[in-house]
Amino acid sequence: MDGKKEQFYMPPPKLDKWESIRLFLYNSETGQVLGRTGSSWAKILLFYVIFYIVLACFFGGMLAVFYQTLDTTQPKWQLERSLIGNNPGLGFRPMPPASNVESTLIWYKAKDEGNYRHWARALDNFLQAYNKTGIGAANQENRVHCDYGKPAPPGKVCDVMIGEWNPCTKSNFYNYQNSAPCIFLKLNKIFGWIPAYYNDTSKLPQDMPNDLKNHIASMKQQNRDTVWVSCEGENPADVENIGPIQYIPRRGFPGFYFPFQNTPGYLSPLVAVFFEKPKFGVLINIECKAWAHNIIHDRVERRGSVHFELMLD
Ligand SMILES: *[C@@H]1O[C@H](CO)[C@@H](O)[C@H](O)[C@H]1NC(C)=O
Ligand SMILES: *[C@@H]1O[C@H](CO)[C@@H](O)[C@H](O)[C@H]1NC(C)=O
Numbered sequence: 001m002d003g004k005k006e007q008f009y010m011p012p013p014k015l016d017k018w019e020s021i022r023l024f025l026y027n028s029e030t031g032q033v034l035g036r037t038g039s040s041w042a043k044i045l046l047f048y049v050i051f052y053i054v055l056a057c058f059f060g061g062m063l064a065v066f067y068q069t070l071d072t073t074q075p076k077w078q079l080e081r082s083l084i085g086n087n088p089g090l091g092f093r094p095m096p097p098a099s100n101v102e103s104t105l106i107w108y109k110a111k112d113e114g115n116y117r118h119w120a121r122a123l124d125n126f127l128q129a130y131n132k133t134g135i136g137a138a139n140q141e142n143r144v145h146c147d148y149g150k151p152a153p154p155g156k157v158c159d160v161m162i163g164e165w166n167p168c169t170k171s172n173f174y175n176y177q178n179s180a181p182c183i184f185l186k187l188n189k190i191f192g193w194i195p196a197y198y199n200d201t202s203k204l205p206q207d208m209p210n211d212l213k214n215h216i217a218s219m220k221q222q223n224r225d226t227v228w229v230s231c232e233g234e235n236p237a238d239v240e241n242i243g244p245i246q247y248i249p250r251r252g253f254p255g256f257y258f259p260f261q262n263t264p265g266y267l268s269p270l271v272a273v274f275f276e277k278p279k280f281g282v283l284i285n286i287e288c289k290a291w292a293h294n295i296i297h298d299r300v301e302r303r304g305s306v307h308f309e310l311m312l313d
Helices: 017-025 038-068 113-130 170-178 210-218 236-242
Strands: 090-093 105-108 182-187 226-233 245-248 252-254 270-275 284-291 305-312
Touching: 090 113, 090 284, 090 305, 105 113, 113 170, 113 182, 170 182, 182 284, 182 305, 210 226, 226 236, 226 270, 236 284, 252 284
Parallel strands: 105 305
Antiparallel strands: 090 182, 182 270, 226 252, 226 284, 245 270, 284 305
């Protein structure tokens, strides 16, 4: 009786692979696209549109709240509350090539023009910010000539006249070709930091080099409001090899450059350390320190002092 009904098994029509993919992409019979009907796609789309709008609003709201807490002219966390702290580091230029970040060796052959020009170029780049034309010219109108007892008026900053620092000038290749190079020192900027000067000769620290003590004593009282600088050979042999040193334009960072308050055009003060006659062919370890009551020297953390080596061939 039921034999007739079950006599044939009809296999589904065999679609070839491409045909079934085509049907999945768009099935004209059912109107399905990618296996779904148009209205169910519309619902999914609507869901995501609303979802992302809500997400964007939430993000924007949080960003707005965050920006409320910011001030673009000064850091939120300052001095001892900040990560960089209130103990400025000392840096030197030119730096050895960036390919060797660990290196602090300034080594060149004074007879080899390409060799010393490399270091002079590095200094050119660093000093561009101080140039009256080109990159350094931005906000130049803010820079005025300062002196002790004649600080910059509010809203202005003190100029750094590197062009007058003979022999440490660009046109003289910073004297590298004469085997008597200039190395520039810079105190790292810390917003709002005011140095506590060693301006009282009866309150100089024990470990301050004697020649610096004498130098401070020889200065007029007014000119003592300075963050002093000393450079020395690290070991007895280095002390012998380092030779005489000049500090140009003066032996420290004058007080009228402080505090740094992010005034447009601000230039960090520099000291050019001019090594007049370093010994040839030996490596000389040099340590420079900045001196103020509120600068602590810490060799390991590289605070308040800087170490480098000099070698002339
Ligand atoms: C200042 O910059 C100009 C070009 O930007 C350059 O020609 C000139 O040598 C620079 N002067 C100094 C002193 O660096
Ligand atoms: C010495 O420096 C301090 C600031 O560090 C200043 O308050 C004081 O007036 C200076 N003393 C003299 C005599 O200039």
